[in-house]
Amino acid sequence: MAQKLISVEDFFRAPTHSGATISPDGTRVAYLAPWKNRLNVWIRELDSDAEPRCVTADENRSVQRFLWTGDPRWLLYLQDRDGDENWHVYRVDLADPDAPVVDLTPFPGATALQVALPATRPGRVLLHLNNRTIEAFDLCEIDIATGEFTALAENPGHVTFWMCGPGGEVFAVGLTEDGDIEIARWDGDAGTRHRIAVFDGPDYPMGLVPLHHTPDGTGVWIGSHRGTDRTRLVRLDLTTGEETEIDSHPTYDLDTRGGVDPALTPLILDRRTGELIGARYLGERQVIHALDPKFAAVLKNLEKLSDGDLGAVSSDAAGRRWVATFTHDRDPDLVYYYDHATGESRLLFRPYPHLDPDALAPMRPVSITARDGLRLPAYLTLPVGIEPAGLPMVVLLHGGPWYRDSWHFQPATQFLANRGYAVLQVDFRGSTGYGKAFVKAAIGQFAGAMHDDVVDAVHWAVAQGFADPDRVAIFGGSYGGYAALVGVTFTPDLFAAAIDYVGISNLANFLRTLPSFSKPHLANNWHLFVGDPDDPEQEADMLARSPITHVDRIRTPLLVVQGANDVRVVRAESDNLVAALRARGIEVEYMVKDDEGHGFVNPENQLDMFRAVERFLAAHLGGKG
Secondary structure (H helix, E strand, O other): OOOOOOOHHHHHOOOOOEEEEEOOOOOEEEEEEEEOOEEEEEEEEOOOOOOOEEOOOOOOOOOOEEEEOOOOOEEEEEEOOOOOOOOEEEEEEOOOOOOOOEEOOOOOOOOEEEEEOOOOOOOEEEEEEEEEEOOEEEEEEEEOOOOOEEEEEOOOOOEEEEEEOOOOOEEEEEEOOOOOEEEEEEEOOOOEEEEEEEEOHHHOOOOOOOEEEOOOOOEEEEEEOOOOOOOEEEEEEOOOOOEEEEEOOOOOEEOOHHHOOHHHOOEEEOOOOOOEEEEEEEOOOEEEEEOOHHHHHHHHHHOOOOOOEEEEEEEOOOOOEEEEEEEOOOOOOEEEEEEOOOOOEEEEEOOOOOOOHHHOOOEEEEEEEOOOOOEEEEEEEOOOOOOOOOEEEEEEEOOOOOOOOOOOOOHHHHHHHHOOOEEEEEOOOOOOOOOHHHHHOOOOOOOOHHHHHHHHHHHHHHHOOOEEEEEEEEEEEOHHHHHHHHHHHHOOOOOOEEEEEOOOOOHHHHHHOOOHHHHHHOOOOHHHHOOOOOOHHHHHHHHHOOHHHHHHHOOOOEEEEEEOOOOOOOHHHHHHHHHHHHHOOOOOEEEEEOOOEOEOOOHHHHHHHHHHHHHHHHHHHOOOO
16 A cells, blocks of 8 residues: 655644543533634533633644532632743633633743642642742642732752642652652641651652652551552651652563653552552553552543553542543543443543544664663654665654653654654653663763763664664654754764754753753752752763864754743753854754744644755655655
């Protein structure tokens, strides 16, 4: 069967529906859908044929996250401005369509993080907010109905995460002077903390995940590595510090994707009580363990609805009515309604109705052995209807680097496969989800063994016959952009083309320009794995591992893509690289979007970027364009 060419617009247009969740009373579904070419929040009645209505009206930037509150009158959503990541929390009054949206965090320059609606504190939203000082996030609480704002605890600077118990007890998670992670009871009046437990900091480069209070306030659920390489689910007693295992998987870690996608939190909780009812684990595919007999019965029926993996899932307060989204490599984000009392189920949304799953390419898990014997999990996607031999190939690398690839629909992957490229996504050492030893194997290995893993993956694909060694490109975003630049500076003969998307060119400058509030919390990630630029010896090593130092080696065609308002990898990281190349007379294609930050959100910018990618790769690898 000849491969059908699918337009860039069809791959990267906004979904017709996204992020669906059910209201607490089970009568409505909220979801994201386009309004004036931006995703906004819409409401649809479940038991009537009434027309859905749009309840937000942001014409500037797509809404990415919203939350039902315990009172179905109120809905909250988060928004920043042009990608600056200064997130504000807005309240929508669903009972009064004419009421203006209310900014519950009207503090210029501040950002709201860890926004949560705990079942044990009804009518209130808890959040971390740096409105008092930009360098530190305090624990705050807002009465949703009145907007009354209360600061529950002030951050002295070392606290990375706050928890608030049902009775108002405050707990702080922060770093000790030795870089270990301490959980302590917080006595704000006395300005003291009472240590409960300490964890080995280097085992948790991104902190303890997850962290969630038990409903009775006596414990917290966390992912722990103690005594094992894998992350298992435990309950930590907040009086004694004793750790009790709740659940584990024999080979998989708790799912780590929730740090980026809150819909995929590893803990599934009862909406009314906050009790733990399920846990997600992730290997080549997802596994969910039901930890409650009622949820076990629900889960069994939900999983019959699709051959994909269960993604976002929500229920009404009674646990009767459910809305579930399924991740899938070729038929993405199908949304189903399920009534556990009657057994009724029906498809609510197919967000990409214009895409034929049979025309898309399966995403196949593979295993690659690195030169030092380390097993590298990877995913290989091959074009449909083309002999899988001697193909042009794109190595597509994830960001982080403390993240991982997984089996799901990725527009970039499918777009590239549709253009005739083999796509290889390798979880190099340092990726999460494969045990703490796999993560720690990346310490000191930026532009070292981490890049060797990528090189070994390319050689594997060539040896297997899938890839033409003269037509391999490297493409990545954030850390993946850095990896792409490492590819064309440290192995300049390996790649025929490279795409750097919001990537790091100078490790020392990158760390110096991170947001000020992140700098006290780098000990177990960037400082441990890469170095501290304030130490001259470490800075010298960082510069030796930085592509900007080796621009004279670049002879590979390069496309650089950057958001002007990026606060993580600032624009200077791309500007300086491009200027250095152009000063040498090297042609480099450079795209900057003034209304974007660390990754493009608005549809027209996504389209511009991938039209450029299409032209660029067709010119240098010979794929379809």
